[in-house]
Amino acid sequence: MTTDAATEHRSEHTGGHRWTTRAVHAGKDDLAALGLHAPPIDLSTTYPSHDVAGEAGRLDSFAEGHDDGGPPVYGRVANPTVRRFETALAELEGAEAAVAFASGMAALSACLLAQVAAGTPHVVGVRPLYGSTDHLLSSGLLGTSVTWAEPGEVADAITDRTGLVVVESPANPTLGEVDLRALAQECGEVPLLADNTFATPVLQRPVTLGASLVLHSATKYLGGHGDVMGGVVACDEATARALRQVRFLTGAMLHPIAGYELLRGLATLPVRVRAASATAAELARRLADHPRVTRVHYPRVGGAMVSFETSADPVALVSAVRLLTPAVSLGSVDSLVQHPASLTHRIMDEVSRKDAGISPDLVRLSVGLEDVEDLWADLARALDQAGS
Numbered sequence: 150m151t152t153d154a155a156t157e158h159r160s161e162h163t164g165g166h167r168w169t170t171r172a173v174h175a176g177k178d179d180l181a182a183l184g185l186h187a188p189p190i191d192l193s194t195t196y197p198s199h200d201v202a203g204e205a206g207r208l209d210s211f212a213e214g215h216d217d218g219g220p221p222v223y224g225r226v227a228n229p230t231v232r233r234f235e236t237a238l239a240e241l242e243g244a245e246a247a248v249a250f251a252s253g254m255a256a257l258s259a260c261l262l263a264q265v266a267a268g269t270p271h272v273v274g275v276r277p278l279y280g281s282t283d284h285l286l287s288s289g290l291l292g293t294s295v296t297w298a299e300p301g302e303v304a305d306a307i308t309d310r311t312g313l314v315v316v317e318s319p320a321n322p323t324l325g326e327v328d329l330r331a332l333a334q335e336c337g338e339v340p341l342l343a344d345n346t347f348a349t350p351v352l353q354r355p356v357t358l359g360a361s362l363v364l365h366s367a368t369k370y371l372g373g374h375g376d377v378m379g380g381v382v383a384c385d386e387a388t389a390r391a392l393r394q395v396r397f398l399t400g401a402m403l404h405p406i407a408g409y410e411l412l413r414g415l416a417t418l419p420v421r422v423r424a425a426s427a428t429a430a431e432l433a434r435r436l437a438d439h440p441r442v443t444r445v446h447y448p449r450v451g452g453a454m455v456s457f458e459t460s461a462d463p464v465a466l467v468s469a470v471r472l473l474t475p476a477v478s479l480g481s482v483d484s485l486v487q488h489p490a491s492l493t494h495r496i497m498d499e500v501s502r503k504d505a506g507i508s509p510d511l512v513r514l515s516v517g518l519e520d521v522e523d524l525w526a527d528l529a530r531a532l533d534q535a536g537s
């Protein structure tokens with residue numbers, strides 16, 4: 150899906166406003182009636198009530214994964230500020246509901262635990278995936294087992310114990326793309342979980358392509374400033390109930406201040422993603438012409454991530470930058486660079502890395518909002534320095 154297609158999407162629920170308008174207003178529609186402009190942050194860990202029987206009933210309902218929007222009884226169950234972020238993200242992904250977690254990995258863990266609880270612990274994974282996702286699935290730490298499959302082989306890998314197919318597109322760090330619509334067809338009745346961290350709903354809305362669960366490391370573009378950790382899953386209400394049950398019992402709730410920051414981040418998400426994508430596309434073009442760059446990976450869907458293989462020493466290159474920051478993570482207003490084989494994908498063994506197409510020469514850029522000329526000057530200088 151192109152940016153324009155996402156922009157053109159009109160919400161049926163909100164007077165037909167366009168997607169970018171909803172990115173600013175979603176989760177805040179009640180504020181003016183409350184006499185507020187900024188969303189309130191509710192830091193309560195408990196909620197008073199003199200109606201003990203009523204409170205008990207409400208707690209039972211929450212324990213079954215319902216969330217009626219009323220007082221949450223206890224801070225681990227739900228939170229009004231976090232709910233605003235959930236409501237907004239669900240709307241922007243075109244999903245019925247969303248459930249927010251303390252991190253992207255907490256969100257993924259909840260999906261896996263819900264699946265184990267449902268008696269379908271087998272996962273089909275499509276590589277490459279985020280390094281820790283790959284490791285969590287490979288290790289079977291949460292009681293799942295995994296079969297790795299290429300797109301096109303997924304239907305054959307599915308058994309009657311398969312509860313989830315996991316894919317990332319564009320994928321980390323190769324930026325390889327999978328046809329999500331075709332993959333969703335292959336999955337049949339088995340839910341497809343698409344990690345949409347890299348594309349964000351600005352560039353791609355996997356629910357519209359047939360995915361059942363859309364996962365984000367909200368730590369990245371949704372927050373967008375490198376100062377908040379969070380995760381979120383957009384899905385249908387039945388799945389959301391299962392995820393809320395897990396969140397309640399495992400304590401992986403998103404903090405309300407993080408919920409506030411993530412909601413604030415959504416308002417600028419379209420502007421940030423489009424501006425950084427334009428810079429990233431230009432850097433990809435210039436890198437392709439650089440003598441020390443052997444291959445550039447930039448996804449068709451666009452986005453602010455670029456990776457490239459270099460004949461220079463990739464570790465020396467990452468150390469030589471001055472404006473870019475050598476660091477893991479991505480999706481911030483400032484640009485970051487890292488060497489996946491040494492850092493983010495170090496946890497995978499060498500054979501798995503090779504299978505996933507992660508070359509030792511690969512360098513990954515997360516492009517921020519700096520001027521393209523300053524970024525290029527820094528990169529070109531670091532490439533020259535690392536190649537000599």
Ligand SMILES: *Cc1c(COP(=O)(O)O)cnc(C)c1O
Pocket residue numbers: 252253254255279282317321344346347365366367368369378379380
């Ligand atoms: C960072 C990341 C995750 C994990 O999210 P955390 O917030 O770090 O737990 C999952 N998937 C992708 C694609 C990521 O970039």
